[in-house]
Amino acid sequence: MPTVSHIPVLVQETIEALAVQPGGRYIDCTVGTGGHAAAILAHSSPGGQLLGIDADPEAIAAQARLEPYSGSCLLVNDNFVNLEAICLKFDFFPVHGILFDLGLSSLQLDSSERGFSFQQEGPLDMRFNPSQKITAADIINTYPESELAQLIWSYGEETYSRRIAHYIVKERPIKTTLRLAQIIERAAGGKRGKIHPATKTFQALRIAVNQELDNLKSALKQASNILGFRGRLVVISYHSLEDRIVKQFMQTESRDCICPPETPVCVCEHTASLKLVNKKVVIPSAEEIQVNPRSRSAKLRAAERIINNNEYYKTIEESDFFAELKSGGWRRPVLLERLKIAYSTA
Ligand SMILES: C[S@@+](CC[C@H](N)C(=O)[O-])C[C@H]1O[C@@H](n2cnc3c(N)ncnc32)[C@H](O)[C@@H]1O
Numbered sequence: 001m002p003t004v005s006h007i008p009v010l011v012q013e014t015i016e017a018l019a020v021q022p023g024g025r026y027i028d029c030t031v032g033t034g035g036h037a038a039a040i041l042a043h044s045s046p047g048g049q050l051l052g053i054d055a056d057p058e059a060i061a062a063q064a065r066l067e068p069y070s071g072s073c074l075l076v077n078d079n080f081v082n083l084e085a086i087c088l089k090f091d092f093f094p095v096h097g098i099l100f101d102l103g104l105s106s107l108q109l110d111s112s113e114r115g116f117s118f119q120q121e122g123p124l125d126m127r128f129n130p131s132q133k134i135t136a137a138d139i140i141n142t143y144p145e146s147e148l149a150q151l152i153w154s155y156g157e158e159t160y161s162r163r164i165a166h167y168i169v170k171e172r173p174i175k176t177t178l179r180l181a182q183i184i185e186r187a188a189g190g191k192r193g194k195i196h197p198a199t200k201t202f203q204a205l206r207i208a209v210n211q212e213l214d215n216l217k218s219a220l221k222q223a224s225n226i227l228g229f230r231g232r233l234v235v236i237s238y239h240s241l242e243d244r245i246v247k248q249f250m251q252t253e254s255r256d257c258i259c260p261p262e263t264p265v266c267v268c269e270h271t272a273s274l275k276l277v278n279k280k281v282v283i284p285s286a287e288e289i290q291v292n293p294r295s296r297s298a299k300l301r302a303a304e305r306i307i308n309n310n311e312y313y314k315t316i317e318e319s320d321f322f323a324e325l326k327s328g329g330w331r332r333p334v335l336l337e338r339l340k341i342a343y344s345t346a
Pocket of ligand 1 (some may be wrong): 006007008009029030031032033034035036037053054055056059078079080081101102103104105128215
């Protein structure tokens with residue numbers, strides 16, 4: 001069994017933001033090496049249950065941290081973009097809390113053959129799930145220069161995106177991480193400050209290979225649907241593109257009207273389904289960053305599920321649901337119907 005080298009980030013803050021309670025039911029959408037999942041299971045004991053999802057089959061196979069909780073947790077190798085379908089398949093909903101700890105684990109970053117690191121020689125791979133088709137090498141060696149520049153700009157916010165794309169296209173075929181890092185370093189005119197010049201391009205490639213931003217947008221919506229009333233959604237992100245999506249999602253979903261400010265009368269019919277838990281984003285302490293420098297860019301945001309108006313009106317029509325709601329229970333019947341319609345093939 002591989003030794004666990006990933007140090008989970010903002011663990012205590014995550015437990016607080018999720019408001020973990022004994023007997024609660026939780027989903028860790030990015031179970032990784034199980035650091036957060038183990039903490040959730042410890043705090044939800046006795047009776048807590050956890051569904052852990054990870055796109056990387058190696059993460060699911062190497063769960064040393066979760067062994068003591070094997071009776072209370074279910075691990076699924078899948079992409080969190082399929083969250084609702086997974087919950088329906090395993091009859092695991094509604095839940096008290098859902099966690100996303102985005103990005104990649106130290107295990108993945110440190111394993112050279114996965115191709116995530118520009119500091120170790122490896123193939124240009126970068127797939128979270130190796131059964132997925134497109135690799136970073138496919139993008140680097142086949143995309144037209146303009147598309148490559150656009151990708152590096154929009155997913156890496158790299159100022160030198162055009163120059164980097166031009167150098168890459170001139171030097172094709174490029175097969176390895178260190179070769180790509182050298183080419184980027186030359187294109188960007190050498191090292192700038194503490195940050196390696198390849199950082200942003202590697203981030204952009206990883207995002208593109210794994211369709212990270214689109215998957216996140218879709219999964220956040222599904223997570224909000226799967227939460228029971230007062231359930232908590234907690235997301236830890238590691239770069240501004242992810243954090244912007246999370247912030248916008250939580251802000252939008254916590255407002256009753258999302259019409260543009262110049263609209264005289266509301267026409268959007270949007271109703272809030274979340275309430276922000278923290279006004280300010282939660283970041284690691286100086287002590288945590290000193291012990292675990294990889295935590296330095298982490299940002300945690302949390303929101304609580306509330307009853308939105310549409311659901312409230314439905315309760316008047318559906319007496320069972322109303323009774324359940326009054327007793328403070330979860331909104332399972334309505335959710336089950338909706339998920340069955342959306343995902344059942346039978
Ligand atoms: C930062 S690590 C999580 C670490 C974990 N919290 C722990 O304590 O060990 C992120 C994990 O999310 C997984 N991941 C990233 N995107 C995913 C997706 N769309 N679906 C499922 N898992 C994903 C990665 O494979 C990785 O294992």
